[in-house]
Amino acid sequence: MNIQRYAENPLITPSDVKPHREDFEVIEAFNAGIATYKGEVLMLLRVAERPISEDPNIVKAPVYNPETNELDLIKIRKNDDRYDFSDPRVIRNKTKSGDFEYLTSLSYIRIARSNDGHHFTVDDEPFIYPSNIQEIFGIEDPRVTQIGDTYYIYFSVVSPVGIGESMVSTTDFVTMKHHGMIFGPDNKDVLIFPEKINGKYYALHRPTMKSVGDPNIWIAESDNLLYWGNHKHLLGLREGLWDSGRIGGGAVPFKTDKGWLELYHGATLDHRYCMGAVLLDLNDPSKVIARSNKPVMEPEASYEKNGFFGDVVFSCGAINEGDIVKMYYGVADTSMACAELSLKEILDSLDYI
């Protein structure tokens, strides 16, 4: 596989983003949804900011307060035995179940704009910021599906009651309409197909199970993009391969002669995130035609291997022009990068079932 990483990589780093508050610092600008709008490439960056801590013995957790429309800062002493700080992204309460009690940063969505797809300018202000009780720990990993003149932007919303997927729509990337939570918890990595297929909209989603079942990719259908049903299991983990620990949809699926191509992420149990591909039937995307036995892209460049959470390539959007696939992707949970791949090479690399 020929992978043409952009010479300008990383295209956006946290230092390119001005914090939205003076007492905060931007620690991540990554996992951007991608749109083309009025001749520009837009990155809908997931920006993560954290409160600057003057006291190294105290960790501050930012929590959006929907009543005041401000952030509350929860302060926790690092020597408090109830808490576990070993994962820099979260604060775990050892006395409770679940993956975390607080996040150490608050994520929201900010736009970066480019004429050439290589050089981006970041907006001064947030675009989508937490605004309700479902988003008090932040909004993460947006994807953008364009249908006609409308851009549907959907993202994980995180709060103490669960992680689900909410959606807004816009026609101008200035104003937006909120559509609420379209996939209930525990769910993330939703990807909406860009057109109806045999009269139905389709979406991939990634439920996280407690009772039984692995973090796999499922598919659902809809007739209005807001309400979803007919859920079916689509793609599982594969022991011993690059996607043995966890998988989820990546870039918005796009149409090829051979089927719908979905660039998805897979991780091993030790959290090495790669990108691979799955080809779905053009007329029935619940049918898998082919899949990557080897990743399409692995973390190899230094900016992919090192960062806030290293060894991660994680795409939320790509642009397909003829044989060229411009895959934008988050690196090391820190920055944004892009690489060009050949569509034919991706399709040829798949293992046909």
Place this chain on the structure above:
Amino acid sequence: MNIQRYAENPLITPSDVKPHREDFEVIEAFNAGIATYKGEVLMLLRVAERPISEDPNIVKAPVYNPETNELDLIKIRKNDDRYDFSDPRVIRNKTKSGDFEYLTSLSYIRIARSNDGHHFTVDDEPFIYPSNIQEIFGIEDPRVTQIGDTYYIYFSVVSPVGIGESMVSTTDFVTMKHHGMIFGPDNKDVLIFPEKINGKYYALHRPTMKSVGDPNIWIAESDNLLYWGNHKHLLGLREGLWDSGRIGGGAVPFKTDKGWLELYHGATLDHRYCMGAVLLDLNDPSKVIARSNKPVMEPEASYEKNGFFGDVVFSCGAINEGDIVKMYYGVADTSMACAELSLKEILDSLDYI
């Protein structure tokens, strides 16, 4: 609270149900959805059958095979150290995450019919039996919502990829139409309201979270009963009370002058299941008006305290006639019972918020 338990309780026990195969035994006939049809009360029983084991050192797990349309019997030796048999309902694999690897019985739905609501006759054959890959470990805890002449029957479907909620509809309790999985995993305890409210259908559901969040009751909306969205958190756990460990919808909600009344189940962390009530706004059921601080019904009768899994009362359906609420309920994960309560007394017992 006056609770008039029927003198005939338990109304149905496992011994009233003929196994559907000679080499199987019925161990549970419980958690029935309730419908009234042509002057009869129908219990849609959850019947659990298990393979009779000739060898006490071997546990057999029944698994529906959608390719052969038969049951496969997985045999596991009790001295196999990888497995944990301490919960009689499941076989856990200690080397894997999740609550179980196999179930020790297979559940399906069978109808019991009555002219008087007290004396029931069980059909000779199953009504809804596993029929697809999402149901290979069985189907559980049906509820029935009547809208016009159509009865919507929905139930948990269990398979190695997850537990979700699927639906069929019928107008005659003989033929049925399958509508697929309406709530994706990890989810159960769905309850569909019996009419549109301000132009939308509503349902309660109970996602089970791994990442963050407790097993709480959520509410969603739909315009066709098949596709669901606008998910909102409705009701949480309450430390120190009867519903501190786990809650989920119970009987199909019914309309009262004061609001929609939902009889829901709550359990403590040590698995004592009681029934309580929550009152929801007539025009917007995502608004909670009142809730039981004390249970409406606790396991007290011997058939409620003792059985396959004791100390459980668990209703999946009730019939409201004037001031009388006939609450049918599963007891001790074994049998079915019924009790009559006063609607006024239930409403008066609630703690208004």
